[in-house]
Amino acid sequence: MTKTPYPGTQSIRRAMSLLKAFTDAQPEWGLTDLAQAVGLNKTTAYRLMTALENEGMVARDVHTSAYHLGPGAIVLGGRALRTNDLHITSRAELEELAGDTGESATLEIRVDCDVLIVDQVQGAHVLGAAQEIATRWPAHATSTGKVLLAYLPVTQCEELFTVPLVRYTEKTITDLAELQVELAQVRAQGYATVHEELELGFVAAAAPIFNHNAEVIAAVSIGGPGARLQASHLQGVVNQVIQAAKRISERLGFVNSNSD
Amino acid sequence: MTKTPYPGTQSIRRAMSLLKAFTDAQPEWGLTDLAQAVGLNKTTAYRLMTALENEGMVARDVHTSAYHLGPGAIVLGGRALRTNDLHITSRAELEELAGDTGESATLEIRVDCDVLIVDQVQGAHVLGAAQEIATRWPAHATSTGKVLLAYLPVTQCEELFTVPLVRYTEKTITDLAELQVELAQVRAQGYATVHEELELGFVAAAAPIFNHNAEVIAAVSIGGPGARLQASHLQGVVNQVIQAAKRISERLGFVNSNSD
DNA sequence: AACTGCGGTTCATATTATGAACTCATCGTA
DNA sequence: TACGATGAGTTCATAATATGAACCGCAGTT
Known part of the structure; x- marks a missing residue:
């Protein structure tokens, strides 16, 4: 490979x-x-x-x-998790996000064509995602995955998907061309959402985290039951996620107006 | 090396x-x-x-x-964690404990102010605890419960006991302040015992199991009739329980803080 | 401009990893 | 109970592999 x-x-x-x-x-x-x-x-x-x-x-x-x-392996993974400065930097923002929205907030990075949950703060609601740190989900069916793919060079993104996109629900995007359209949209609007594309009833929104070099290195998301994250409310959540991601990016040295 | x-x-x-x-x-x-x-x-x-x-x-x-x-490393560690669940890891130790002591060995976790028996290996003796997997006992009257409470943040521990401590025998600790003293002692010595506090004639000893993050996630215990677990013999049993708990902790990725 | 310390590269060498063939233990089955 | 099958573990001749001294070139300092 x-x-x-x-x-x-x-x-x-x-x-x-x-x-x-x-x-x-x-x-x-x-x-x-x-x-x-x-x-x-x-x-x-x-x-x-x-x-x-x-x-x-x-x-x-x-x-x-x-x-x-x-x-x-557990010890090593634990150290990797704890000493990840992204992790440290983001913690407070995740807590605030989860606190404000009541939903679960996650911090995720991309590993090949999956996303990896690096940190998570549970929401207040009982019904929500389980603790999932260090688990992986398919990038094409998650909001964070869409964000992380969207900011990848197109060629590199295409190289990732040599195998067909796996279908998880009837809403999952399984056509690569269709995914590219979606990713273009994500790039344009600066955030991504999923509506039951991974799991029926699950809705989430994610925004990119930029490093000092203006590269997207991670994504934050808020996710929960679609019943609670309906269109009217979702836009507010999206904005919160975007703002949180922006604050984390700034703490990592990202400056919005590109200089150098 | x-x-x-x-x-x-x-x-x-x-x-x-x-x-x-x-x-x-x-x-x-x-x-x-x-x-x-x-x-x-x-x-x-x-x-x-x-x-x-x-x-x-x-x-x-x-x-x-x-x-x-x-x-x-994070991915690998996550898999190791999920794979190495407590049951699998502890089973052999429980068997050895039960074999060595002849008494019943249990693996227990805390659920609110009770403990839940997650796994158990019967001792050789006929007179002993019955098979009790998935049953609950009050934390304040069990050795495992004391261990699991002892390593909880004090505030969190106090929050658990909004209702009076139920009395099971005349030896049951029913005063919260007195329980706190006992828990401090448990923390100090690294193990807990009960002497007929749950049931007349029943004596047990428990030790904490730490995860990779140095949190107490479970406790192992040995319990049996006080007639067999008398002071002189009990100390030996206590040591065996402590050692077993330590080995399980290590297999879960716990590293004693005085290394590295 | 010269210096220093660092990441990164080269290449001849023999130390090191390799794997076919083997033994031994275990377990299910006839 | 014997027997065949399967899988863990070992041996050893072989060459492919990892090795490390010496090297380069860059970036930040003085």
Whole structure:
């Protein structure tokens, strides 16, 4: 996938692809299956996994000797989350957003053609999104995803979607051309919304966060049941999200009028 | 450090030690410093870091080109967290506890001012607690409850008890101030016990389970008839419970604050 | 302009990772 | 209970791989 492998890094790439084989859908692997799935020789996989096990990145079921991700991965992920300065900077804004709107506020970044929830503050309402930090959602069916895709160079965006856009509801945009139209609109208006495109009844709005270099590095969103986020009310929420995103961007060194 | 390095894994061990250099205290590294801190040749460090960067495990500040942990680490950690749920992780320890002591071992979480039994392994003895998974007991009269309350912020703990503490036996703590004293003691010693406070003749000891974020998310306990768990023997049981809780915590990514 | 410190690159070398073939343990089934 | 199948773990000759000393060139300092 990633071209131009820097020389001398074969085993790291292999080790990482082993780690990435542990998904939510398949969190446990036997050695032989794992090796086959990743396309490695069994011995090589065994050696790499043993190393990863010694480092605590994976662990094994005492009984079945099946591999699963280990505490080392949790520790590392926790550190990555905490030390992310975007995360630190945004926290207060998320809390304010969630407080003002009563809905759940999230901070998300893009990872390939998914978005990753980096931080979340629950809304006041009982009915709302569950705690989902570190989970991923498809970019094309989320408001944050649309924002993060919209500000990508068109070519780069197209490269991401080599496989068909997965349908989640009847409203999901599954046509790439149609998505591009939507993204153009998002760019034009500076925010994105989803209306039941990921899940029936779920509505959300997102706005981009710019870094000091005027690149979009993340998106904030507010999401909740469509019953509460109806058109009249939604526009107000959209504005709040935009303002919050703008404040975060400024704290990251973004200056609106482009200089340099 | 780790003895008997399995052959053919040098670069993985090195890559992992690079990743582990990113602590909360030092979340950002320049290449040269990092290489020196980890004890690697600069070129080697560069090569490994480039590989890790391509895999998304680390990322760099656009401006300073300093390394920090990347989204890949967050994703991985999230998966590890969701995969490693408490049940799976604790099961073996519960079994060992129950096996070693002959008494019933439980895993419990707090729900409002009750504790909920999430998992349980019966002891060998016939006379013991019945199978109680998914049942609730009052937190103020159980060892696990005391543990789970003890590590709560005091204000939050007080908010829970708007109604009087229910008396179950003549030993039940029903005075809130007295309970707070007991909880302080629990915090100080790192474990809790009950002596016939829930039921005459029933004695138990519990210890806290910490997650990767150093929050107490659950408690393990051993409980049985006071006739078998007398003072002399109880201390040994307490230690076993503490050790089991500690091992579970570690597997959940908890790192004792005096390391790093 | 010269200096310093840093990220990044080159390339000959042998250390290192590799994988085919093997053993051993376990488990389901006949 | 024996037997075959499956999967974890080991061995070892091989060369492909990672290695690191020395190098470049840029950016910020003095």
